[in-house]
Amino acid sequence: MSTFATLDEHPAKKVKMDETRKVIGTHNGTFHCDEALAVFLLKRTSAYANADLTRTRDPAILDTCTVVVDVGGVYDESKQRFDHHQRGFTEVFGHGFNTKLSSAGLVYKHFGKEIIASRLRVSVDDPKVETLWLKLYREFIESIDAIDNGVNQYPADLKPLYRIRTDVSARVGYLNPAWNEPFDSATLDSRFLQASSLVGEEFLGRLDYYGNAWLPARDLVAEGLKKRTEVDPSGKIIIFEQFVPWKEHLFDLEADLSIPEDSKPLYILYRDESGGSWRVQAVPAAPESFQSRKALPEAWRGHRDDELSKITGVEGGVFVHASGFIGGNKTQKGALEMAKLALTL
Structure with a gap:
């Protein structure tokens, strides 16, 4: 079990620790892209901007966490529990998407619009938010969900001619210690923060591009189509x-x-x-x-x-x-x- 401070990349001011301090929980040990991104996204919300992070598989400790992702065997938004490993879990994003969600997809489904609206400095009801929410799921989140859940991109009998191992899920995976490197909690926690920052900053970069370049292009095309x-x-x-x-x-x-x-x-x-x-x-x-x-x-x-x-x-x-x-x-x-x-x- 390990408990450590908030991710430094969030701009929110740190507040003094007290008994009301919120805590994000996820599992310890080897980490994956989905929970690394899920934690980063939670840190971009108003509810969890200043939350601590605990990495553990101890149920008693997880029960004390305000929100838990990728561990615990429960998906219940009302209880802020976002795991996808339990038997019978079939949640998908909807809106025409049928890939089973990972913890990244679950957090994005429930908090993505708030995160996008905050980044764009617009109301969550602004039509741009819905458009970008769906676009980012299609272009960024869905592949993370699919890779974590072992969903083949092609039919099983179709053999690829080459491998791509530079995707963001692979790059996060490579941040785990190698078999002959230290595997202690301090090393893993430090590497997890690197992974969360890596995938999170890539998410924000993609959001900025879609908000500042892709969406204005769409507006111009819509105007041209209209006229x-x-x-x-x-x-x-x-x-x-x-x-x-x-x-x-x-x-x-x-x-x-x-x-x-x-x-x-x-x-x-x-x-x-x-x-x-x-x-x-x-x-x-x-x-x-x-x-x-x-x-x-x-x-x-x-x-x-x-x-x-x-x-x-x-x-x-x-x-x-x-x-x-x-x-x-x-x-x-x-x-x-x-x-x-x-x-x-």
């Missing part, structure tokens, strides 16, 4: 005044808005990253597909500059890729003309 009939009455063309990562957002928003297949955009126009010429990109048939909903005309493909302008009848042609998935023009006007013409061919 597409102003670009062309068909609604098949979207214009972005700057480069923005649009593919993932476009497919998500089309699904959210239940846009009929025959009303979905076919071409995206945007200024290239250098800020010079304009691009006309065909929307792919699926997010990862190399096939387009409607590729640029075959007669244009593989041609450049004046030759392309002559073939299309549109001045300022730059290029059209041999596969027809993307083309370019020197001006927005020219790119729009190319896109409108492509709709008819």
